[in-house]
Amino acid sequence: DTEVTQTPKHLVMGMTNKKSLKCEQHMGHRAMYWYKQKAKKPPELMFVYSYEKLSINESVPSRFSPECPNSSLLNLHLHALQPEDSALYLCASSHGLGAGGSYNEQFFGPGTRLTVL
Amino acid sequence: AQKITQTQPGMFVQEKEAVTLDCTYDTSDQSYGLFWYKQPSSGEMIFLIYQGSYDEQNATEGRYSLNFQKARKSANLVISASQLGDSAMYFCAMREGKHSGGGADGLTFGKGTHLIIQP
Numbered sequence: 001d002t003e004v005t006q007t008p009k010h011l012v013m014g015m016t017n018k019k020s021l022k023c024e025q026h027m028g029h030r031a032m033y034w035y036k037q038k039a040k041k042p043p044e045l046m047f048v049y050s051y052e053k054l055s056i057n058e059s060v061p062s063r064f065s066p067e068c069p070n071s072s073l074l075n076l077h078l079h080a081l082q083p084e085d086s087a088l089y090l091c092a093s094s095h096g097l098g099a100g101g102s103y104n105e106q107f108f109g110p111g112t113r114l115t116v117l
Numbered sequence: 118a119q120k121i122t123q124t125q126p127g128m129f130v131q132e133k134e135a136v137t138l139d140c141t142y143d144t145s146d147q148s149y150g151l152f153w154y155k156q157p158s159s160g161e162m163i164f165l166i167y168q169g170s171y172d173e174q175n176a177t178e179g180r181y182s183l184n185f186q187k188a189r190k191s192a193n194l195v196i197s198a199s200q201l202g203d204s205a206m207y208f209c210a211m212r213e214g215k216h217s218g219g220g221a222d223g224l225t226f227g228k229g230t231h232l233i234i235q236p
Contacts, residue, residue, distance in 0.1 A: 031221030042208055043162070045223035056223060088160055094221060104150060104212060106224060108162035 004109035006091050012115045015081060021112045023074040023091030032074040033106065034066060035090040043090055049074060081116045088113050120144065121209050121227035128232050130199050137184070138194040138230050140209030146170075150212040151192040152224065153183065157205045165207075168192055204234045 004025045013019050023032065030051050035043035048056035049068040063085075065077040074091055092106040122141045130136045142151065153165040168176045168183045176183040184193040196203060210224040 033221075033223055035223075037160075042226035042228055043224075045225070048221050048223050050221045055221065058223075090160075090162060092162070104221075105152070105164050105167055107164065108154075110159070110161045113160070 004091055004093055004107050006089075006109035006112050008112060009110065010113045010115075012117065013078065013081065014117050015083070017081075018077070018079045020078065021076040021089055021091075021114075023076075023093075023109055024072055025093040025107070026072055027093060027107065028071075029093035029095055029107070030071060031094045032068065033092040033094075034074070034076055035092065037088040037090055037111070039087075047076075078114075081114075083116050086114055086116045119227075120225045121211055123209055123227035123230050125230045126228070128230060130232065130234055132201060132234050132236050133198055136196045136199050136203075136232065138196075138207050138209075138232065139191070140193055140227060141189070141191045142209075142211050143190065144211065144213050146213045151183070151185070152210045152212070153181070153192075153194045154208045154210060154226075155203075155205045156208060156229075162208070166194065199234050201234050201236060204232060206231050 007022045032049045034046040036046050037043040045058050046060045047066045052068045052071055063080050067075040088111045090111045091109040094104050094106045120143050124139050149170045151168045155163045155165055166176050166178045166181045166183050168185045175185050180197045182195045184195055206229045208229045209227045212222050212224050
C-alpha cells in the first residue's frame with residue numbers, strides 16, 4: 001500500500017465551527033507532514049511529525065492544532081478559522097531519516113479543499 | 118531570497134517534443150535533496166524524480182531526467198517525448214538538513230511552472 005488518504009475531500013465551515021482533517025498512511029513511514037496550498041501558489045510547510053512527536057511548527061497560528069495519535073494517523077484540528085485560511089491542505093509522509101537518500105521522498109495525499117465562510 | 122527559483126511561469130510545448138523546466142536553488146548546506154513533483158488540476162502532488170547533493174550521476178526515471186549542475190545550483194527537469202497527459206503544474210522542491218539529528222525536514226517549493234502540451 002503506497003497511498004496516503006485524506007478525509008474529507010471537501011470541507012466548508014463557518015468561522016465559529018470546529019472541524020478536523022484526517023490523514024492516514026500504512027507504509028510504515030515515521031514522518032508525517034501538513035502543508036497548506038493557496039490557489040496558484042506552491043505548498044507551504046505547516047507541521048512535521050517525526051516518530052509521532054511534533055518536530056517542526058512553521059509559526060502556524062494556534063487555530064490550527066495538529067495531532068498524531070499513532071504512527072499511521074495525522075489529524076489537523078481547526079477552530080475559529082478565518083476566510084483567508086481557505087486553501088488545499090495536503091498531508092504527506094516519508095521514511096523521515098534526514099536529508100539524504102531518495103527514500104525521503106514524500107508521498108502526498110489528494111488533499112482536503114477547505115472553504116471558510 | 119528565494120530558496121527555489123523557477124523562472125518559467127508557463128510553457129506551451131508541442132506533443133512529442135522534449136521539454137526542459139528550469140530550477141535553481143540556494144542553500145549553504147552540503148547535504149540536501151532536490152525533488153520534482155507534478156500537480157494536475159485534481160490537486161494531488163505526484164513525485165517524479167529525486168537528486169541528492171552527493172549523487173554524481175544525473176537521476177533518471179523513465180521519460181524524466183534531472184540535469185543536475187551543482188556548481189551552478191541548478192536542477193532542471195527534462196521530459197522526453199512529451200504527452201498530452203503531461204499537462205500540469207510542475208514544482209521543484211528542496212529538502213535541507215536544517216533539522217538534522219535524525220528528524221525529518223519539510224520541503225521548500227518553487228513557485229512552479231504550468232506546462233501545457235498542445236496536440
